[in-house]
Amino acid sequence: MPCPDPRVIVEALALGVVGDRQRGLALLQPIVAEGPAEAYTVLVGLAETASKRSRMAYPPGTLFGCEVDSPDGSGSASVDVLPPPRRFAAQFITAIANRDQDMARALFRAVAEPSDRYGTADLPEAIGAVYAMAVETCRAVVAEAAREQGR
Incomplete structure (x- = not known):
């Protein structure tokens, strides 16, 4: 699997932290444009x-879930209430936190393949959501x- 220069990802995150998310995402674009393997690698890093x-707050082997507040604030809701890019981000990040590469790859394929085939914005939006988190x-x-x- 390709390994993009981690300094580019760190720089993109630093730009996001100071409020320049568009420039941060623009730094990642050339890596993502290299192909699906590179896009997946960027997503995993993010x-x-x-x-x-x-992951640092809990012992190794802890399984994480996706906790979502209901839109009306009345408690928990299904991850399905989230807009698709955020739903992908929550599920993908959870899969990576759980070290579930099979699930992470399946989620990626579900977004990347239609994006490649039909030219949809699904993959860029998904990357943007994971980047934002x-x-x-x-x-x-x-x-x-x-x-x-x-102190």
């Missing part, structure tokens, strides 16, 4: 980032580090 804090994780890590330095 999902690893997005799930890092959760990874950026939010990075923001939380940066904020936590800033609080610790302020």
Whole structure:
């Protein structure tokens, strides 16, 4: 499997953290455009980032689920209430956090194949959603580090 330069992904995330998500995604575009294997690799790197804090908070072997608040705020809901890109992101990140590569690949194929075949925006939107979640994780890590330095 190809391995894109991790510095590009880190730079893209850093741009997202400072509020320039479009430029961050634009940095990832040439890698993703190389093909499905490269796109999958980028998604895995972003999902690893997005799930890092959760994975570090629990012992190895912990199984994670997708907890979704209901749209009306009355409790939990099915992941199916999420818009497709966010649903993909939640499910893909959970699969990666659970080390379930078979599920992660199946989710990727379900989005990538129609996108390739019919030229839909499904894959770019899915990548954008996973990227957004990874950026939010990075923001939380940066904020936590800033609080610790302020002590």
